[in-house]
Amino acid sequence: MAETRAKTIGQFLARQGILVAFVLFMIGFALANGRFLGIDNIMGVVRSSAILGVIALGVTFVVISGNLDLSVGSMMSFSTIVVLDLHDKIGPALAIPAMFAMTMALGALIGFLVGYLKLNSLIVTLGMLSAIHGLTLTYSGGKNMDIDDKAGTWFSFFGQDSVLGIPVPILVIALLAVLLSLLLSRTPFGRKVYAVGGNGVAATFSGIPRARVVFMCYLISAFCVAVAGLLQASRSLGSQNTVGQGTELDVLAAVILGGASLLGGSGTIFKTVIGVLILGFIQNGLLLVGLAFYVQYVVTWVIIILAVWLDIAAKRGRLLSPIA
Amino acid sequence: MNKSLKTMLVGATILAGSAGIAAAEAHGPYRIGITQNNVGVDSYQTTYEQAFIAAAEANPNVEAVVLDAGGDVARQIAQMQDLIQQDVDAIIIWPTNGEAVIPAVREAFQAEIPVIVTNSNIAEAGFPFVASFSGPDNITQGARSAEIMCERFTALGIQDEAQIVQISGQPGYTTAIERAKGFEDRLPEVCPNVTLVETQPGDWNREKSQQVMEAFLVKYDDIDGVYAGDDNMGVGALNAALAAGRAEGITFVGATNFAVGYEAMERGEYWGSIYQSPVDDAEAALKTALDILAGEDVPFLNYFDTPKITQENQGDYTKPVF
Numbered sequence: 001m002a003e004t005r006a007k008t009i010g011q012f013l014a015r016q017g018i019l020v021a022f023v024l025f026m027i028g029f030a031l032a033n034g035r036f037l038g039i040d041n042i043m044g045v046v047r048s049s050a051i052l053g054v055i056a057l058g059v060t061f062v063v064i065s066g067n068l069d070l071s072v073g074s075m076m077s078f079s080t081i082v083v084l085d086l087h088d089k090i091g092p093a094l095a096i097p098a099m100f101a102m103t104m105a106l107g108a109l110i111g112f113l114v115g116y117l118k119l120n121s122l123i124v125t126l127g128m129l130s131a132i133h134g135l136t137l138t139y140s141g142g143k144n145m146d147i148d149d150k151a152g153t154w155f156s157f158f159g160q161d162s163v164l165g166i167p168v169p170i171l172v173i174a175l176l177a178v179l180l181s182l183l184l185s186r187t188p189f190g191r192k193v194y195a196v197g198g199n200g201v202a203a204t205f206s207g208i209p210r211a212r213v214v215f216m217c218y219l220i221s222a223f224c225v226a227v228a229g230l231l232q233a234s235r236s237l238g239s240q241n242t243v244g245q246g247t248e249l250d251v252l253a254a255v256i257l258g259g260a261s262l263l264g265g266s267g268t269i270f271k272t273v274i275g276v277l278i279l280g281f282i283q284n285g286l287l288l289v290g291l292a293f294y295v296q297y298v299v300t301w302v303i304i305i306l307a308v309w310l311d312i313a314a315k316r317g318r319l320l321s322p323i324a
Numbered sequence: 325m326n327k328s329l330k331t332m333l334v335g336a337t338i339l340a341g342s343a344g345i346a347a348a349e350a351h352g353p354y355r356i357g358i359t360q361n362n363v364g365v366d367s368y369q370t371t372y373e374q375a376f377i378a379a380a381e382a383n384p385n386v387e388a389v390v391l392d393a394g395g396d397v398a399r400q401i402a403q404m405q406d407l408i409q410q411d412v413d414a415i416i417i418w419p420t421n422g423e424a425v426i427p428a429v430r431e432a433f434q435a436e437i438p439v440i441v442t443n444s445n446i447a448e449a450g451f452p453f454v455a456s457f458s459g460p461d462n463i464t465q466g467a468r469s470a471e472i473m474c475e476r477f478t479a480l481g482i483q484d485e486a487q488i489v490q491i492s493g494q495p496g497y498t499t500a501i502e503r504a505k506g507f508e509d510r511l512p513e514v515c516p517n518v519t520l521v522e523t524q525p526g527d528w529n530r531e532k533s534q535q536v537m538e539a540f541l542v543k544y545d546d547i548d549g550v551y552a553g554d555d556n557m558g559v560g561a562l563n564a565a566l567a568a569g570r571a572e573g574i575t576f577v578g579a580t581n582f583a584v585g586y587e588a589m590e591r592g593e594y595w596g597s598i599y600q601s602p603v604d605d606a607e608a609a610l611k612t613a614l615d616i617l618a619g620e621d622v623p624f625l626n627y628f629d630t631p632k633i634t635q636e637n638q639g640d641y642t643k644p645v646f
Contacts, residue, residue, distance in 0.1 A: 033543070035542050035543060038542060040542060040568075041539075041542045044538045044539075044542065048531075048534070048535050048538065051531075137364045137365060138364075141364065141370060142363065142364035142365055142366055142367060142369065142370040143366075143367040143370060143646065144366070144367050144556075144582070144583070144584075144646060146583060146584055150587075160567070232531065235531075235534075235563075236530055236531060236534070236560070236563065238530070238559075238584055239530070240366065240529070240530065240556065241365065241366065242365075242366075242529075243529070243530075243531060283535070284535075284538075284539055287524060287535075287536060287539035287540075287543075288539055288542065288543050290522060290543070293495060293524055293525050294495065
């Protein structure tokens with residue numbers, strides 16, 4: 001009896017090691033600062049993590065399909081700047097769909113290059129990181145974009161309002177996470193994504209249209225980036241050209257922290273969300289504890305590496321690699 | 325002597341004569357080369373370039389060669405070498421990197437071309453090769469922000485108990501370090517009882533600054549003032565306080581007045597800042613170069629004035645274009 005219980009706990013740990021790590025951090029920070037678990041603080045962290053989180057949802061698809069997307073930071077700057085600029089020119093009702101179309105066109109281009117032309121995704125998206133940044137600067141002429149009439153626009157709804165006491169960005173990421181999670185785990189398309197990432201050759205021989213699946217993953221990623229750009233633009237109603245700079249690495253960290261393999265074929269939306277929350281709460285927790293920022297840089301990465309280690313150790317049931 | 329030779333001689337004499345007159349009026353036109361850091365990456369640098377070109381065109385004595393390094397150190401060094409090859413009269417450089425450009429500055433110095441550094445200075449090792457630095461004085465800016473903060477607290481009668489937080493610029497940037505130093509040194513001199521409870525970087529980023537301020541608001545029940553290293557971050561902090569319903573009791577002071585900061589001041593939400601105009605910056609750089617070419621005595625650190633701007637006097641200043 002006791003043995004079976006130990007076994008189930010072991011199995012639980014193996015499956016949800018990252019969740020355990022998450023709970024441990026939360027307890028640690030809560031002990032260090034009593035306000036850490038306050039409802040205002042939690043809401044604040046989740047809301048400001050939502051932008052990173054929405055992007056991470058899309059990148060999860062790309063990573064599971066066995067590819068990378070390093071262009072998401074630049075792409076988010078692009079969508080933020082475009083929607084802010086068009087807001088004053090053609091009105092928010094037209095600006096939003098126009099921005100989605102432009103951002104997804106970029107996603108389609110990447111999807112075409114990686115999926116149909118089979119170019120290495122690291123090189124393609126690294127190139128797009130610079131190219132899209134250049135495109136954004138060309139578009140804006142380097143100027144900060146600001147909405148003129150900040151008080152009188154309904155555009156601020158997405159980033160600043162609440163529905164039933166819950167901030168809209170949190171609702172958006174929750175809704176998107178549920179939808180994408182269903183798409184990934186409950187549909188034939190979702191299984192194809194795993195198949196393509198797990199073993200592309202076998203997938204091709206099983207008649208799975210590999211190129212199309214990869215193409216769709218980048219389209220989903222671009223869609224999520226557009227949503228993030230919308231939230232960002234709506235939250236601040238103005239932006240620099242570099243607003244998304246560096247996001248791609250945080251996003252990747254969150255996705256990998258959630259347990260998706262960089263080699264493709266594994267990962268879930270739920271775990272990515274946990275990864276995003278861990279990153280968000282670490283940042284916030286360290287600020288509340290009040291460490292100097294240079295210590296924070298170091299501690300953040302120590303915690304991330306600890307979390308990944310805990311996760312892997314739980315999976316294989318021992319702390320060190322069996323080969324070492 | 326045949327006719328054509330006579331015509332040539334007369335022509336040459338007239339030419340020489342008119343050249344002499346021109347030379348007597350002014351030593352020009354001067355060819356001045358400028359290599360900028362990264363035009364187009366932000367509004368300040370974009371406006372700077374436009375203002376520089378406008379100022380150069382307005383002055384008949386100046387023929388400007390305007391280059392942009394695009395943030396690339398190697399390209400900037402190549403541009404310096406080009407300008408030296410073209411034998412321009414003076415070179416203005418907005419360094420992409422304070423250390424890496426020193427050898428190129430030294431080459432210009434050896435070619436006897438005066439170099440003027442604009443906006444952000446190069447490292448001290450390069451000072452012997454620089455004719456003058458033209459730009460804002462960030463330490464004074466920080467000090468002035470401290471004065472604005474203190475004057476406001478005194479007016480509100482809380483100069484003996486106020487608590488403030490600071491959101492600084494990107495760690496490692498000279499501008500960020502100098503502004504923070506100027507502020508931290510000056511504040512205890514003017515308002516010795518105001519406490520600076522915590523400083524965290526906002527990385528010149530509005531969103532990051534908003535997150536930092538959210539954490540401050542959770543952590544501290546009593547915040548009377550926020551000093552931000554520029555208005556972009558200041559407005560991020562303001563947004564966080566507005567969302568938490570605590571903006572009313574907080575005095576926001578920034579630096580480098582941005583359009584968003586100016587507008588927030590008009591709305592009465594943001595108290596003050598430092599007015600730093602890219603137009604003044606560009607014109608000061610060109611004037612410094614011309615003064616040096618005219619043989620005038622120019623101080624090595626030739627700062628242009630960056631005055632205080634608050635809700636009370638903002639009417640005297642036009643809204644920044646960036």
